[in-house]
Amino acid sequence: MADDTPVRDVTDDEVAFFRDNGWVRLPRLVDSGHVTVLRDRALDYLAARPRTVTSQVDQAFGQSRDIAETDGRFRDLALAPPLGRAAVRLLHGVAGVRVQVTNLLIKEPGGHGATEFHQDFPWMPMDRSAMLTLWLALVDVPADMGSLRFYTGSHRHGVLGRSFARDGDDQLSQHPWLKELELSPPLDLAAGDATVHHALTVHGAPANHRDTPRVSFTVTYFDADALYTGTPYRQTDDLGLTVNRPFGHPKFPVVPHA
Numbered sequence: 001m002a003d004d005t006p007v008r009d010v011t012d013d014e015v016a017f018f019r020d021n022g023w024v025r026l027p028r029l030v031d032s033g034h035v036t037v038l039r040d041r042a043l044d045y046l047a048a049r050p051r052t053v054t055s056q057v058d059q060a061f062g063q064s065r066d067i068a069e070t071d072g073r074f075r076d077l078a079l080a081p082p083l084g085r086a087a088v089r090l091l092h093g094v095a096g097v098r099v100q101v102t103n104l105l106i107k108e109p110g111g112h113g114a115t116e117f118h119q120d121f122p123w124m125p126m127d128r129s130a131m132l133t134l135w136l137a138l139v140d141v142p143a144d145m146g147s148l149r150f151y152t153g154s155h156r157h158g159v160l161g162r163s164f165a166r167d168g169d170d171q172l173s174q175h176p177w178l179k180e181l182e183l184s185p186p187l188d189l190a191a192g193d194a195t196v197h198h199a200l201t202v203h204g205a206p207a208n209h210r211d212t213p214r215v216s217f218t219v220t221y222f223d224a225d226a227l228y229t230g231t232p233y234r235q236t237d238d239l240g241l242t243v244n245r246p247f248g249h250p251k252f253p254v255v256p257h258a
């Protein structure tokens with residue numbers, strides 16, 4: 001059951017830090033014993049994933065998308081009430097959240113490069129930007145293995161455009177003024193630590209300079225009241241969603257937060 005998943009609530013200080021900065025680090029978010037179970041499952045799924053490299057994203061990390069749709073442990077984590085409460089509090093002014101996507105990510109030494117700096121929101125078919133991603137380290141992730149870096153306060157600068165669409169379209173190339181903002185420090189994460197970033201926060205990661213893979217689980221939450229805009233997006237194109245109606249579809253479950 002989701003309620004049994006050993007995950008803690010966020011603190012008031014963490015909520016305040018996120019609102020100011022657009023990102024936050026959450027130490028020991030998930031119990032380390034449980035993270036070991038999740039890591040072993042993640043490695044099995046990632047070993048079985050298709051290895052095609054068709055996009056710039058594929059060059060930065062491998063993925064096993066929608067993992068919570070088929071694996072009960074990851075579903076229970078994504079729907080754990082402490083995470084629902086966290087997303088509602090961090091996003092401010094939302095009454096509830098839905099899951100947009102869950103994912104397992106692997107950044108292999110040598111095989112993958114850096115994750116170019118980007119915003120998540122510019123691709124999304126939602127009519128509002130209240131959205132965040134929780135990035136949970138499933139192994140120890142020292143900074144030089146590729147923990148995320150964030151441009152602090154960039155979430156206050158609106159929608160800055162798509163990256164991963166053309167060569168040289170990372171956010172720093174498109175918007176050199178971002179360098180005036182503070183870059184978050186290199187973060188050494190232990191397995192079970194997480195970072196959270198707003199969908200408007202510019203973020204990226206260095207390549208993995210260690211000799212073992214960087215492995216993480218991500219879940220993206222968005223305002224449960226957001227309306228579908230009809231913007232073309234592979235995940236939603238064929239779901240039969242109605243423009244100007246909420247995302248009332250089993251792929252976007254509302255997360256308990258009582």
Ligand SMILES: O=C(O)CCC(=O)C(=O)O
Nearest residue numbers: 061105115120133205218
């Ligand atoms: O893990 C990475 O390198 C990038 C992940 C990312 O951009 C995201 O989860 O929004």
